[in-house]
Amino acid sequence: MTIPDTHVASRHNHPATTYRYDQFDHAFVRERVAEFREQVARRLSGALTEDEFRPFRLMNGLYLQLHAYMLRVAIPYGTLTADQMRRLAEIADRWDKGYGHFTTRQNLQYNWPKLIDTPDILEALADVEMHAIQTSGNCIRNVTADHFAGVAADEIEDPRPTAEFLRQWSSAHPEFSFLPRKFKIAITGATLDRAAILAHDIGLRLVKNDTGDIGYCVTVGGGLGRSPFIGKVICEYVPRASLLAYLEAIMRVYNRYGRRDNKYKARIKILVHEKGIETIRAAVEKEFAAMDQTAFLQDPQEFDRVAASFAPPPYETLPAKSLQLAKDRQEIPAFDHFVSVNVSPHKTAGYAIVTVSLKPISGIPGDATSHQMRVLADASERFGFGELRVSHEQNIILPHVKQDDLFALWQMLDAADLATANAGLVSDIISCPGLDYCSLATARSIPIAQAISQRFSDMARQRRIGKLGIKISGCINACGHHHIGAIGVLGLEKKGQESYQITLGGDPGFSASIGEILGPGVSADQVPDVIEHLVDFYLAERHETEAFIDTWRRLGHARFKDVLRREGEDGADI
Amino acid sequence: MLKHPQILLASNLKDGEVMFLGATGWERDYRLARVAHTAQEAKALEEIGQKDYAANEVVDVYLTDVALTATGAPAPLHYREKMRIKGPSVRLDLGKQASGA
Numbered sequence A: 001m002t003i004p005d006t007h008v009a010s011r012h013n014h015p016a017t018t019y020r021y022d023q024f025d026h027a028f029v030r031e032r033v034a035e036f037r038e039q040v041a042r043r044l045s046g047a048l049t050e051d052e053f054r055p056f057r058l059m060n061g062l063y064l065q066l067h068a069y070m071l072r073v074a075i076p077y078g079t080l081t082a083d084q085m086r087r088l089a090e091i092a093d094r095w096d097k098g099y100g101h102f103t104t105r106q107n108l109q110y111n112w113p114k115l116i117d118t119p120d121i122l123e124a125l126a127d128v129e130m131h132a133i134q135t136s137g138n139c140i141r142n143v144t145a146d147h148f149a150g151v152a153a154d155e156i157e158d159p160r161p162t163a164e165f166l167r168q169w170s171s172a173h174p175e176f177s178f179l180p181r182k183f184k185i186a187i188t189g190a191t192l193d194r195a196a197i198l199a200h201d202i203g204l205r206l207v208k209n210d211t212g213d214i215g216y217c218v219t220v221g222g223g224l225g226r227s228p229f230i231g232k233v234i235c236e237y238v239p240r241a242s243l244l245a246y247l248e249a250i251m252r253v254y255n256r257y258g259r260r261d262n263k264y265k266a267r268i269k270i271l272v273h274e275k276g277i278e279t280i281r282a283a284v285e286k287e288f289a290a291m292d293q294t295a296f297l298q299d300p301q302e303f304d305r306v307a308a309s310f311a312p313p314p315y316e317t318l319p320a321k322s323l324q325l326a327k328d329r330q331e332i333p334a335f336d337h338f339v340s341v342n343v344s345p346h347k348t349a350g351y352a353i354v355t356v357s358l359k360p361i362s363g364i365p366g367d368a369t370s371h372q373m374r375v376l377a378d379a380s381e382r383f384g385f386g387e388l389r390v391s392h393e394q395n396i397i398l399p400h401v402k403q404d405d406l407f408a409l410w411q412m413l414d415a416a417d418l419a420t421a422n423a424g425l426v427s428d429i430i431s432c433p434g435l436d437y438c439s440l441a442t443a444r445s446i447p448i449a450q451a452i453s454q455r456f457s458d459m460a461r462q463r464r465i466g467k468l469g470i471k472i473s474g475c476i477n478a479c480g481h482h483h484i485g486a487i488g489v490l491g492l493e494k495k496g497q498e499s500y501q502i503t504l505g506g507d508p509g510f511s512a513s514i515g516e517i518l519g520p521g522v523s524a525d526q527v528p529d530v531i532e533h534l535v536d537f538y539l540a541e542r543h544e545t546e547a548f549i550d551t552w553r554r555l556g557h558a559r560f561k562d563v564l565r566r567e568g569e570d571g572a573d574i
Numbered sequence B: 001m002l003k004h005p006q007i008l009l010a011s012n013l014k015d016g017e018v019m020f021l022g023a024t025g026w027e028r029d030y031r032l033a034r035v036a037h038t039a040q041e042a043k044a045l046e047e048i049g050q051k052d053y054a055a056n057e058v059v060d061v062y063l064t065d066v067a068l069t070a071t072g073a074p075a076p077l078h079y080r081e082k083m084r085i086k087g088p089s090v091r092l093d094l095g096k097q098a099s100g101a
Helices: A023-045 A050-059 A082-095 A115-127 A160-170 A240-257 A268-275 A277-290 A300-309 A323-331 A333-342 A370-383 A403-415 A446-455 A459-465 A524-541 A548-555 A557-572 B039-054 B079-086
Strands: A062-064 A069-073 A079-081 A099-102 A108-110 A185-188 A202-208 A214-220 A232-239 A343-345 A351-356 A367-369 A387-390 A396-402 A470-473 A487-494 A497-504 B006-012 B018-021 B058-068 B074-076
Touching: A023 A050, A023 A115, A050 A062, A069 A115, A079 A082, A082 A099, A082 A108, A082 A115, A082 A370, A082 A387, A099 A370, A160 A185, A160 A240, A160 A300, A202 A240, A214 A240, A232 A240, A232 A277, A240 A268, A240 A277, A268 A277, A323 A333, A323 A403, A333 A343, A333 A351, A333 A403, A333 A459, A351 A403, A367 A370, A370 A387, A370 A396, A370 A403, A396 A403, A446 A470, A446 A524, A459 A524, A487 A524, A497 A524, A524 A548, A524 A557, A548 A557, B006 B039, B018 B039, B018 B079, B039 B058, B074 B079
Parallel strands: A185 A202, A470 A487
Antiparallel strands: A062 A069, A069 A108, A079 A387, A099 A108, A099 A367, A202 A214, A214 A232, A343 A351, A351 A396, A387 A396, A487 A497, B006 B018, B006 B058, B058 B074
16 A cells, blocks of 8 residues: 655655665565455455464564563664655554654664554555564564764765665575574674674674775674673674675574574574684684675676765865854854764764754653654755664664754754764663563563653753763663663662662773772662762763763773662662 | 452454454453453463463463452553553553543
8 A cells, every 4th residue: 555645855856876676676575465464354364374374474673562562663774864764753653552662773662553453564664664573573674874874974985785785685595594592794894883783693894904894893792681792703804705705604504503492592693702703703603604705796887886876965165164064053052062062073074963862851862752853854855865774772863953043953952852062972861662661571670761861851961971882772682782881770679679780881882891889789769879979970080071981981880889888878778 | 269360362363463362252441341250261271362362363362360440340450561551551542541441
């Protein structure tokens, strides 16, 4: 079916900066929708039992959660067009409850779809070249990427063409549709890791070798969850042409040796940990040498064709610094704060990257109403060549904004409650849905994020604190990335009550580290107090602009633990 | 007698909404749930649940402990099920609580 949407712009507005489906992509997605429609009909008629149907619905991103079904829509490498964002808004209005939740894997989740409506929703997604395939199940999931890809000033190469190759390679891959466990790949082409690649089963970093050729540094065995590990380098440099063959070799080794007897030990990180990276490297290299690589060798012409899909938009030639921007910043302090916090350098003179925070003070991290989605779509067309990105930090990025237009954009965002100037600050909290929605959760996470956000609602105080990543998960599966938060919060059940374990020292970047537990769990009410004490101690002890993680590393974990012990002795009941 | 009375929960197959086994069938309001006080009564609820699961009416069927309020309505003891009978605690406009549950 095709649903009429008066908001959808004509196709000529589709930016040339994102990949367009070819005939094969269209046919594949349409066939999957038709297949799922039939599977749903067979389930409703009783021809399929729940046990038979569950794998089919999971393969199409449909979960059963606490209150309703949940549909997880894939947003490949976090890139969206304005048309696609509008379609997400329309689906939210027509088949859900008027909002969506952007996730830490750059996807979008609807919390209230009905099973009987799901085939129509998938068809509506297919109309705009989207789907929900492989957003669940023991397969290669949506490939994630640096949300500043293609525009970051610190980039060696745009990682999206590679990510698109990986999407095509991994979609319905016959060997890797029933892996021991789910499998996540992330890629960056920058000198700063904004994609948390070391927390993924495979991390890819675009690098140059001694002769200036671009290839990939490949890490393997990273992951969070019950047993967190930082990925280890399995190969310092894989030439571009060999990447798919090399990844195929890794997947084959994992498929062969990964444990299937215990789901908690089935991820590749456990295999790497138990066997050792040297053993895994040797097995991968043996497979790589023995396999017929012909089918996986990259055709440079095909790579160029895909790369052309991500060509830069027609930027104007502009001075590096906008005089208009400087004037606007001087006149409007709130706008000046927005620019200083939410705007990042662009590789093209006169342009900027804008992070639109989905973390209003006391709001629900990652949630956007259908109205906000439409505003974002409109803003991207008016100011950013019709392209948007979703970050794993649950924010939206407008990657191509003229500096001259920043003030008008800010006004437009502000009118839709989308101009919170907190990107990267203490209230820009990553949070999973937790027990408010998720059937796996052991505690709520959103109310904790809201309480912390409220505690630090003074924006001037937030700016004084500076960059500080707080990440909250509602269970040990760690969808909220708590292990790699400078401050992490994990919700657990303790004696029939929600209890929160706090960790310090996590780092999602190239200097990745897993946070260390601060002490016994605390109640929900105590979490903001604990975090405030930690932040106050950091402010008292930091050296000038030193980040929280660096102060923690310099002083050591024990000093931070001491803070809470002393506060407890003073009667703070922590 | 059971240590705590129990009710039977499930999810509606077609729309996923939380359901409660009542006196004459599945109800969307927990206050209409039939309460089991003995192991035998709980087993009877489970048997109906299994039958309706097999008949593709509901999925994810299980018993949960409750206390009885002054009005006789069952109130789940665990915070997970307290969430399920109402809706998300961060969106009081959504879920069963939006219509007065």
